[in-house]
């Protein structure tokens with residue numbers, strides 16, 4: 001190489017290096033599950049070698065300091081782009097206290113000052129958690145702007161994002177991931193942002209973007225798994241068991257077995273601690289019950305792998321009496337009756353489940369992403385399905401105490417109110433009020449799930465493949481024998497259209 005070329009190369013290198021900033025960005029918080037601890041994470045484009053969190057109880061006195069790890073993470077498949085991930089663990093925080101903090105160092109510069117509080121660390125107090133899945137870097141301002149309003153209104157506890165980030169974290173060599181993490185910073189720098197892996201995190205490198213960017217939730221979790229594909233944490237009355245549905249769709253059965261063994265251990269431990277955390281909530285990205293008709297075979301064949309396959313989640317949830325399973329993946333909202341292996345239980349008041357026999361399943365994948373919404377059929381859906389809405393929104397999950405758990409999903413972003421669920425567990429005295437207020441009596445179980453749902457999926461497919469709805473009904477009726485139901489008045493056709501959309505829907 002001529003010396004002129006070397007010079008050009010050096011100048012180019014210097015230009016590149018100076019373009020890379022060591023200013024902190026993508027700042028977000030997490031919890032470990034131990035009261036009095038917070039994880040602060042952020043990213044710099046250049047190496048800093050030594051960065052810190054400075055924090056304290058007033059803006060003017062950030063008198064405490066915690067070191068951060070710095071991990072070089074290669075975000076581009078071809079190795080040409082590296083970012084620096086920083087994680088710092090704060091310990092010994094006083095509960096029910098506001099903290100102010102900034103991140104960085106004196107040479108690279110400091111971030112703005114953010115703050116958080118430790119109210120959720122106070123034992124035996126209600127905890128209000130915002131839940132959603134499938135939020136991208138486009139079509140998500142509808143949700144992110146509302147989260148900002150929630151914070152402005154005093155929300156300060158915890159956000160749970162149940163998989164599918166950015167669409168996708170690895171796109172454009174990870175630049176989309178950086179953009180997304182900066183988009184959520186105005187929220188995630190103030191409130192712990194807890195996560196679960198989804199199919200969009202599949203990057204051909206073992207979910208490496210997800211595993212690295214959110215590494216700290218696994219590394220510092222109480223469950224000690226040291227990975228964030230499956231881990232667990234307690235927050236007040238709730239034990240969250242987070243795991244990867246994606247392993248069910250890989251060929252590596254050894255990994256599924258490993259996760260399953262951990263799930264058994266974690267849930268057994270959670271049951272042993274039920275006096276402290278009465279609510280056991282399992283979380284993964286894909287649902288095991290869903291009724292969407294536009295995404296076949298998601299809700300017909302795919303769900304069965306997790307539900308009834310060799311590593312059956314329904315078996316596990318029944319054995320450990322898991323109260324609720326939250327999934328997403330379908331870009332819509334669905335609430336089931338308590339259900340196990342398609343056996344389900346009905347309550348006279350659809351919003352009040354008292355001492356349910358089975359796990360309640362929820363699909364909460366409607367925070368907004370570039371793939372828009374998924375749909376339901378107005379007539380045909382899983383018989384275990386209580387409520388469906390193909391509209392954007394997110395939920396509040398509030399664990400009030402040992403007996404009362406509340407869920408409210410905003411329908412059509414709140415324009416159509418909320419879909420509420422009260423789950424109430426306790427002895428006769430504890431639930432008496434609610435028996436009085438709402439009236440309840442456990443109904444007999446039914447197990448006629450299969451046939452109805454076969455028809456839903458079949459018609460959805462046939463219509464998409466160009467059949468008229470009448471043709472679809474005829475051909476699917478022969479397959480599933482559901483037309484007899486319509487004839488018998490057990491189901492209803494609205495005109496000739498079986499695809500009636502709920503909520504405000506645009507489909508491209």
Ligand SMILES: *[C@@H]1O[C@H](CO)[C@@H](O)[C@H](O)[C@H]1NC(C)=O
Pocket residue numbers: 047048049
């Ligand atoms: C960080 O350390 C490396 C290796 O010692 C050094 O080359 C680099 O200049 C340091 N960077 C900063 C910002 O201190």
Ligand SMILES: *[C@@H]1O[C@H](CO)[C@@H](O)[C@H](O)[C@H]1NC(C)=O
Pocket residue numbers: 076078080172173
């Ligand atoms: C690496 O990939 C990016 C695009 O993804 C491309 O712009 C760049 O030229 C590639 N670099 C090398 C050395 O292949």
Ligand SMILES: *[C@@H]1O[C@H](CO)[C@@H](O)[C@H](O)[C@H]1NC(C)=O
Pocket residue numbers: 206211227228229
């Ligand atoms: C993928 O990551 C998980 C969790 O960190 C690890 O246990 C597993 O061995 C990895 N798989 C491969 C193929 O590297």
Ligand SMILES: *[C@@H]1O[C@H](CO)[C@@H](O)[C@H](O)[C@H]1NC(C)=O
Pocket residue numbers: 400401402403404
């Ligand atoms: C539990 O919370 C519910 C809902 O706020 C309330 O109605 C009930 O009285 C509480 N139970 C106890 C024992 O505090």
Ligand SMILES: *[C@@H]1O[C@H](CO)[C@@H](O)[C@H](O)[C@H]1NC(C)=O
Pocket residue numbers: 427428429430
């Ligand atoms: C029901 O639970 C309450 C505590 O919440 C307890 O005081 C009461 O003795 C229990 N009643 C019965 C019949 O077990």
